[in-house]
Amino acid sequence: MAIKKNQLEQWIGHGHKDCVLLFSFSIDGGTASAFHNKCNNQGPTVTVIHNEHKSVYGGYANQSWTSCNGDVTDQQAFLYQLQFSGAIKCNKFPVSNHSWALYDNANCGPIFGRSMHDLWIFCSATKTGGFYNLDGHMDGFGTNYNVNGKKATEVNNGTKCVEELEIVVGICARHAVPKAMEEKPWRKTSQWSQKKMLEDIASLKPVFELGVTDFRIAMFGPLGGGKSSCVNTLLSTFSGRISQRASTGCGRTGTITSYTPYPLKSSSGSSSNIRVYGTPGFTEASGLDMIDFYHILEGHVCDHFMFHPSAHITWKSEKFVQKPTMNHRIHCGVIVIDASTVDALTDENTSKLKALKSLMDEKGIPCVVLLTKIDKVAPELEDNWKTTFKDPKVKECVDKAATAIGISRNNVHPVKNYEIEVEVDEDLNVLSLLALRQIIHLSMDHMENVKLREDGNAVSESAEAVGSDTA
Numbered sequence: 001m002a003i004k005k006n007q008l009e010q011w012i013g014h015g016h017k018d019c020v021l022l023f024s025f026s027i028d029g030g031t032a033s034a035f036h037n038k039c040n041n042q043g044p045t046v047t048v049i050h051n052e053h054k055s056v057y058g059g060y061a062n063q064s065w066t067s068c069n070g071d072v073t074d075q076q077a078f079l080y081q082l083q084f085s086g087a088i089k090c091n092k093f094p095v096s097n098h099s100w101a102l103y104d105n106a107n108c109g110p111i112f113g114r115s116m117h118d119l120w121i122f123c124s125a126t127k128t129g130g131f132y133n134l135d136g137h138m139d140g141f142g143t144n145y146n147v148n149g150k151k152a153t154e155v156n157n158g159t160k161c162v163e164e165l166e167i168v169v170g171i172c173a174r175h176a177v178p179k180a181m182e183e184k185p186w187r188k189t190s191q192w193s194q195k196k197m198l199e200d201i202a203s204l205k206p207v208f209e210l211g212v213t214d215f216r217i218a219m220f221g222p223l224g225g226g227k228s229s230c231v232n233t234l235l236s237t238f239s240g241r242i243s244q245r246a247s248t249g250c251g252r253t254g255t256i257t258s259y260t261p262y263p264l265k266s267s268s269g270s271s272s273n274i275r276v277y278g279t280p281g282f283t284e285a286s287g288l289d290m291i292d293f294y295h296i297l298e299g300h301v302c303d304h305f306m307f308h309p310s311a312h313i314t315w316k317s318e319k320f321v322q323k324p325t326m327n328h329r330i331h332c333g334v335i336v337i338d339a340s341t342v343d344a345l346t347d348e349n350t351s352k353l354k355a356l357k358s359l360m361d362e363k364g365i366p367c368v369v370l371l372t373k374i375d376k377v378a379p380e381l382e383d384n385w386k387t388t389f390k391d392p393k394v395k396e397c398v399d400k401a402a403t404a405i406g407i408s409r410n411n412v413h414p415v416k417n418y419e420i421e422v423e424v425d426e427d428l429n430v431l432s433l434l435a436l437r438q439i440i441h442l443s444m445d446h447m448e449n450v451k452l453r454e455d456g457n458a459v460s461e462s463a464e465a466v467g468s469d470t471a
């Protein structure tokens with residue numbers, strides 16, 4: 001069925017798109033399961049409803065449907081009408097409450113807007129006499145979308161009887177970056193779901209036998225690389241709102257900073273067993289040195305320790321932890337680098353980073369690189385962060401950072417921190433969560449290795465003890 005494609009293309013932006021029909025009542029039937037089977041994980045979609053009074057209306061979702069059973073943030077979603085009672089009537093109703101833009105429920109078709117629902121179309125549409133009866137409603141029309149005072153009845157004629165419903169893909173923003181989308185990803189990601197990744201991470205626990213209560217992750221890196229912003233992005237991802245607990249934007253030496261533990265907690269306050277620490281930025285010639293790195297990694301530096309720019313950490317420092325346990329130690333060191341500066345990572349100015357990486361290798365502590373500010377390297381990604389792993393410019397940065405620091409490429413993670421945004425974005429969260437999940441996996445590997453070593457020591461000590469008893 002023809003839809004007013006040009007008008008929709010103009011509202012979505014980014015030029016011409018090719019349409020692919022994913023789902024329709026007439027071909028697939030009116031069940032929620034058929035809708036999710038056909039439309040899940042397909043990227044942006046347009047839902048088009050044709051009712052019995054020759055009105056055409058619907059909604060655009062820039063985020064995929066996934067059956068995640070929750071709210072989906074979407075800054076580009078909109079509702080629209082193209083025709084009313086047979087007459088052309090083109091109105092776009094942009095989303096006003098981004099975090100409640102979509103409600104994705106496995107038992108229902110597309111739902112736009114939470115609470116009363118601006119447009120809840122159907123859970124099950126039954127066919128009678130050539131028409132489909134919708135069981136949804138538009139009672140909350142204008143709650144989460146800006147409808148300019150228009151009433152739902154001026155869009156849907158107050159009827160739930162529709163001739164057809166179509167869901168189209170390809171008429172979408174993903175064509176805004178066709179090159180990136182058409183290319184094969186240089187890194188495969190099996191799932192792109194914030195909910196699933198948060199669940200995965202919540203299921204990971206420190207090795208109990210070592211008496212470790214929390215994963216301790218420390219961020220190191222050059223001045224202004226984005227360490228504090230990475231901490232804030234993770235805090236925001238977990239809490240579901242922009243958090244700015246770690247102070248950012250300093251980018252200079254000479255300030256006293258605190259070694260603050262930031263536990264990652266969900267919005268309900270439940271803790272994740274993960275504590276993230278930022279450390280003061282350094283240059284090749286100033287700031288933290290190898291002894292400082294050693295003391296931090298080994299757990300000699302207690303929570304809320306004050307880093308003084310002109311003083312290094314020694315065993316005489318205030319609150320120096322003399323005998324750190326596995327619970328004080330850092331379980332994964334994260335080097336944070338600004339992606340837009342990777343070209344400057346030449347041999348002369350990476351010696352400290354390489355030495356830090358070697359120190360971690362020596363101690364058996366895993367190392368991960370977070371490559372921040374990818375928006376500066378590949379601004380086109382702003383339209384669709386899901387294509388990050390298809391972007392050749394980002395890949396080039398990953399390759400360069402890996403070579404400069406001497407780390408394998410799968411331990412280099414591109415991320416974009418919250419910087420201009422005032423609301424969280426699920427795709428940005430997923431980028432950070434992909435990195436965090438790997439950080440936690442590597443921390444667990446590290447703990448398993450320590451445990452194996454301790455078990456081995458215990459076995460050889462008891463063998464020695466038996467040997468000396470019997471001697």
Ligand SMILES: Nc1nc2c(ncn2[C@@H]2O[C@H](COP(=O)(O)OP(=O)(O)OP(=O)(O)O)[C@@H](O)[C@H]2O)c(=O)[nH]1
Pocket residue numbers: 221222223224225226227228229230247248249250251252278279280281282336372373374375376415416417418419
């Ligand atoms: N565009 C953009 N800016 C970012 C990103 N991450 C951080 N920034 C900005 O970069 C600047 C430095 O970020 P910080 O997080 O303070 O960096 P830092 O490594 O903690 O800095 P120091 O602690 O001073 O070494 C801030 O102005 C941030 O807003 C990003 O992903 N994209």
Ligand SMILES: [Mg+2]
Pocket residue numbers: 227228229247248249250278279281
């Ligand atoms: Mg900082």
